[in-house]
Amino acid sequence: MGLHEDIQEVEEEIKKTSYNKATSHHIGRLKAKLARLRDEVVKKAASKGGGEGYSVRKSGDATVTLVGFPSVGKSTLLNQLTGANSEVGAYEFTTLDVIPGVLEYNNATIQILDVPGLVKGAASGRGRGREVIAVVRNCDLVVFILDVFQNYHHEVLTQELYDAGIRLNQKEPDVVIKRQDRGGITISSTLDLEISDDLIKAVLNDYKIHNAHVLIRDHIDVDQLIDAIMGNRVYIPAVTVVNKVDMADEYVLKKCKAEYPEAIYISANKGENLDAVKDLIYDALDFIRIYLKPQGESADMEEPLIVRNGVNVGDICDHLHRDFRRKFRYAQVWGTSAKHPGQRAGLDHVLADKDLLTLIIAK
Numbered sequence: 001m002g003l004h005e006d007i008q009e010v011e012e013e014i015k016k017t018s019y020n021k022a023t024s025h026h027i028g029r030l031k032a033k034l035a036r037l038r039d040e041v042v043k044k045a046a047s048k049g050g051g052e053g054y055s056v057r058k059s060g061d062a063t064v065t066l067v068g069f070p071s072v073g074k075s076t077l078l079n080q081l082t083g084a085n086s087e088v089g090a091y092e093f094t095t096l097d098v099i100p101g102v103l104e105y106n107n108a109t110i111q112i113l114d115v116p117g118l119v120k121g122a123a124s125g126r127g128r129g130r131e132v133i134a135v136v137r138n139c140d141l142v143v144f145i146l147d148v149f150q151n152y153h154h155e156v157l158t159q160e161l162y163d164a165g166i167r168l169n170q171k172e173p174d175v176v177i178k179r180q181d182r183g184g185i186t187i188s189s190t191l192d193l194e195i196s197d198d199l200i201k202a203v204l205n206d207y208k209i210h211n212a213h214v215l216i217r218d219h220i221d222v223d224q225l226i227d228a229i230m231g232n233r234v235y236i237p238a239v240t241v242v243n244k245v246d247m248a249d250e251y252v253l254k255k256c257k258a259e260y261p262e263a264i265y266i267s268a269n270k271g272e273n274l275d276a277v278k279d280l281i282y283d284a285l286d287f288i289r290i291y292l293k294p295q296g297e298s299a300d301m302e303e304p305l306i307v308r309n310g311v312n313v314g315d316i317c318d319h320l321h322r323d324f325r326r327k328f329r330y331a332q333v334w335g336t337s338a339k340h341p342g343q344r345a346g347l348d349h350v351l352a353d354k355d356l357l358t359l360i361i362a363k
């Protein structure tokens with residue numbers, strides 16, 4: 001039996017087993033098996049020849065990927081947002097290579113990638129799926145583009161990315177698995193877990209982990225436990241844009257809005273509501289501004305550094321010069337992240353929006 005049939009069989013068994021306390025262990029094991037089989041499919045697809053796909057170099061302050069089925073209007077939107085020359089065609093699969101464009105917005109330089117339409121089966125290597133997945137894994141934000149008449153695509157695309165190990169709008173669960181040479185499996189947790197210790201042990205055993213310390217500091221389900229074991233998941237924010245609203249009547253539009261109230265509704269080729277898309281992207285990327293202040297001088301308030309929320313002083317050093325981290329002596333910080341104005345800080349100090357920063361670098 002092939003992998004796909006195995007997967008189907010397990011999926012069906014999960015479906016027909018009703019969930020309750022008595023069956024939760026069994027279902028957990030099945031889910032673990034399913035995840036393992038899916039990973040095998042992805043691995044197999046990845047090992048099947050073919051180049052590594054795209055080598056679009058990341059540039060700018062963040063990279064965004066437009067993800068959607070063929071012909072939903074990705075190239076048109078990219079052109080409208082960035083002025084890139086992404087070929088627009090009335091055929092499916094007109095975008096055969098990644099087309100990068102650059103959006104300059106609120107001082108941020110955002111690279112936007114238009115990849116070939118992601119269709120069902122991408123995670124298992126169908127079409128150009130594998131290469132598309134590689135691009136998505138490396139980006140900072142996924143922008144789903146839906147056709148207003150086919151919004152079910154959203155579910156298909158999300159599932160496809162999920163199967164490829166991409167977790168959207170999900171925080172990475174705080175689970176640490178420290179393998180040991182002996183001693184069996186010990187589990188400690190800072191909260192009451194919904195999954196039993198027996199199930200955790202069984203799943204770990206399924207993954208051939210027999211000795212380990214497991215520390216869990218989040219409410220996780222079996223799927224998240226497996227994610228932690230696999231360790232190769234990526235966690236990326238995602239937003240949704242619904243296109244071609246110019247063709248939709250009120251009824252269609254209303255129905256779509258009820259299903260996707262947080263999406264932005266646009267007409268890419270008529271250029272309608274594009275500023276809202278720019279805001280959506282900018283906000284989702286969660287940028288902060290850092291003003292550099294040379295020692296003993298006033299800060300440059302005109303051109304802040306645009307970085308992602310969560311960066312520390314060390315990240316800023318790397319951003320500015322490849323030698324800065326090595327030659328770093330100390331930093332001084334003014335603003336919300338500082339305990340007092342001009343606080344001395346090390347490489348680990350996490351910065352906040354509108355902080356002023358002085359870096360003292362050895363000559």
Ligand SMILES: Nc1nc2c(ncn2[C@@H]2O[C@H](COP(=O)(O)OP(=O)(O)OP(=O)(O)O)[C@@H](O)[C@H]2O)c(=O)[nH]1
Nearest residue numbers: 070071072073074075076089093094095267268269
């Ligand atoms: N009515 C309408 N048509 C649109 C809109 N945006 C794009 N289109 C049309 O939809 C078709 C496909 O647009 P593309 O931008 O090539 O779509 P794509 O998603 O890049 O397609 P692939 O490259 O095949 O993945 C073209 O004929 C566009 O003119 C829109 O807002 N309204």
